[in-house]
Amino acid sequence: MIVEYIRYKISESRAQGFEAAYVTAQDSLRASPHCLGFELSRCHDAPEHYILRIQWDSAEGHMQGFRKSAHFPPFLAAIRPYVPDIEEMRHYDVTPVQWTRVTS
Incomplete structure (x- = not known):
């Protein structure tokens, strides 16, 4: 597995359109057998910054x-x-340094 990170800087006036574009684009990612998962995150401290994380x-x-x-x-x-x-x-290689808390 490999992780692709894409960093964007999107102005506030374009943020809604940007997120809507990825709502559409996610269908293509979901349909690909090579895509294992993805997540689009918006920076809390600097909202013009986004990171798309895709697992391939x-x-x-x-x-x-x-x-x-x-x-x-x-x-x-x-x-x-x-x-x-x-x-x-x-593209980034995943290292063994990782952990996820499982909550119920």
Whole structure:
């Protein structure tokens, strides 16, 4: 597994449209067998900053599998107006340093 992080800086006036674009784009991510999960977070302290975290089965699964599939064009069409707002887009390897509290 690999994690892709995409950092965006979106003005307040465009935030609602940005989030709506990802509501649409998530259908393409969900449909891809290479996507294992995703989360869009907005910074509490600086609301113009967002981070999209996508878990992929592998970097190849993302770059070759998803990007060359029929799922990618509608994904890109939904988010295209926000591509210039990307500050960083990188793949990260997960380390063994992790923990999640399970609550009931």
